[in-house]
Amino acid sequence: MEDKNFNPVDSLNLIDSMLKQAKSAEKDKGADWIVWGWLLFITSITHYISIKLQWEYRGYVWMGFNVCAAILILYTVLRSVVFKRKSPVRTYTNLLVSRLTLAFFISLGVIFYGTAVTGLQSDGLVFGFLLQLYAFWMFIYAAAFRFSLFYWGAAINWAGAVFIFYSKEKLGAEVLLVHALCVGLGYIIPGHIAYKKFYRNK
Amino acid sequence: MDFKELDPILHSQLRLAVISLLIGVKEAEFTFIREKTNATAGNLSVQINKLKEVGYIEVIKQFKDNYPQTICKITSKGISAFESYVTALQSYLPK
Numbered sequence: 001m002e003d004k005n006f007n008p009v010d011s012l013n014l015i016d017s018m019l020k021q022a023k024s025a026e027k028d029k030g031a032d033w034i035v036w037g038w039l040l041f042i043t044s045i046t047h048y049i050s051i052k053l054q055w056e057y058r059g060y061v062w063m064g065f066n067v068c069a070a071i072l073i074l075y076t077v078l079r080s081v082v083f084k085r086k087s088p089v090r091t092y093t094n095l096l097v098s099r100l101t102l103a104f105f106i107s108l109g110v111i112f113y114g115t116a117v118t119g120l121q122s123d124g125l126v127f128g129f130l131l132q133l134y135a136f137w138m139f140i141y142a143a144a145f146r147f148s149l150f151y152w153g154a155a156i157n158w159a160g161a162v163f164i165f166y167s168k169e170k171l172g173a174e175v176l177l178v179h180a181l182c183v184g185l186g187y188i189i190p191g192h193i194a195y196k197k198f199y200r201n202k
Numbered sequence: 203m204d205f206k207e208l209d210p211i212l213h214s215q216l217r218l219a220v221i222s223l224l225i226g227v228k229e230a231e232f233t234f235i236r237e238k239t240n241a242t243a244g245n246l247s248v249q250i251n252k253l254k255e256v257g258y259i260e261v262i263k264q265f266k267d268n269y270p271q272t273i274c275k276i277t278s279k280g281i282s283a284f285e286s287y288v289t290a291l292q293s294y295l296p297k
Contacts, residue, residue, distance in 0.1 A: 006213075006215055008208075008294035009295075011208075011218060011291055012295075014215065014218055014219055014222065015218065015222045015288070018218075018219050018222030018223045018239075019222060019223075019225070021223060021226075021238045022222075022223050022225070022226025022227050022238075023226060025226075025230075088234035089227050089231065089234045090227065090228045090229050090230070091227045091228060092227070094228075
């Protein structure tokens with residue numbers, strides 16, 4: 001680009017073009033959705049199978065999830081500290097999403113704590129609270145990265161949450177299938193599509 | 203019709219491109235700006251220095267993985283200047 005003076009229309013066109021370039025930097029490859037989606041999906045299905053088959057150690061299934069989750073969170077924190085400024089550009093959207101991720105995990109912790117101390121964890125209602133939190137996160141993500149499939153994911157997760165609260169303890173172990181289905185439709189499928197789209201547009 | 207004076211610092215193709223790019227992001231590396239503006243490293247460096255001298259942008263020089271890294275971010279003075287420039291531009295456009 002030569003440095004020259006130019007007319008006001010050229011100026012406006014240039015501003016518009018550069019703003020679009022800046023906007024194109026606001027993207028996410030969706031890898032976190034895939035990793036967390038599969039982790040939640042596999043844990044839910046494994047727990048469901050373990051209940052149906054009366055496995056002796058079925059109570060440890062979510063403990064395994066917690067260990068994996070702790071490792072993932074630790075890795076994410078280390079990655080953001082050690083490999084700080086890895087991206088050549090930091091957008092306001094990326095900054096907002098990183099803060100929202102932190103808020104999401106704090107809310108997740110509060111749900112786990114709250115449902116454990118109130119006894120709601122044992123009758124499966126915790127999954128209703130989890131699904132509505134996932135839905136909230138998906139909705140924000142869809143708006144931030146203009147990826148409409150996550151709006152559908154959010155709608156499915158909200159519907160799943162309402163269904164769980166409506167059914168209450170009648171659902172039994174099947175609550176895990178509802179959770180797995182919502183995670184599959186809300187996390188995994190949109191996550192894989194976002195991932196493909198990211199590399200296709202790169 | 204009154205034409206408002208255009209800020210000579212911003213009324214230059216490359217400097218305006220840099221400011222327009224930085225207004226949409228929190229901060230960007232020199233390499234990112236060079237890629238998006240298609241400017242040569244030398245020319246871009248000169249224009250970035252001019253923007254820095256007038257206080258429109260902040261330039262942070264540091265090392266990443268033993269390589270020098272230059273990060274640019276727009277300042278509040280730069281944002282005001284950009285807004286005034288866009289307002290002034292509107293006076294040149296047919297209504």
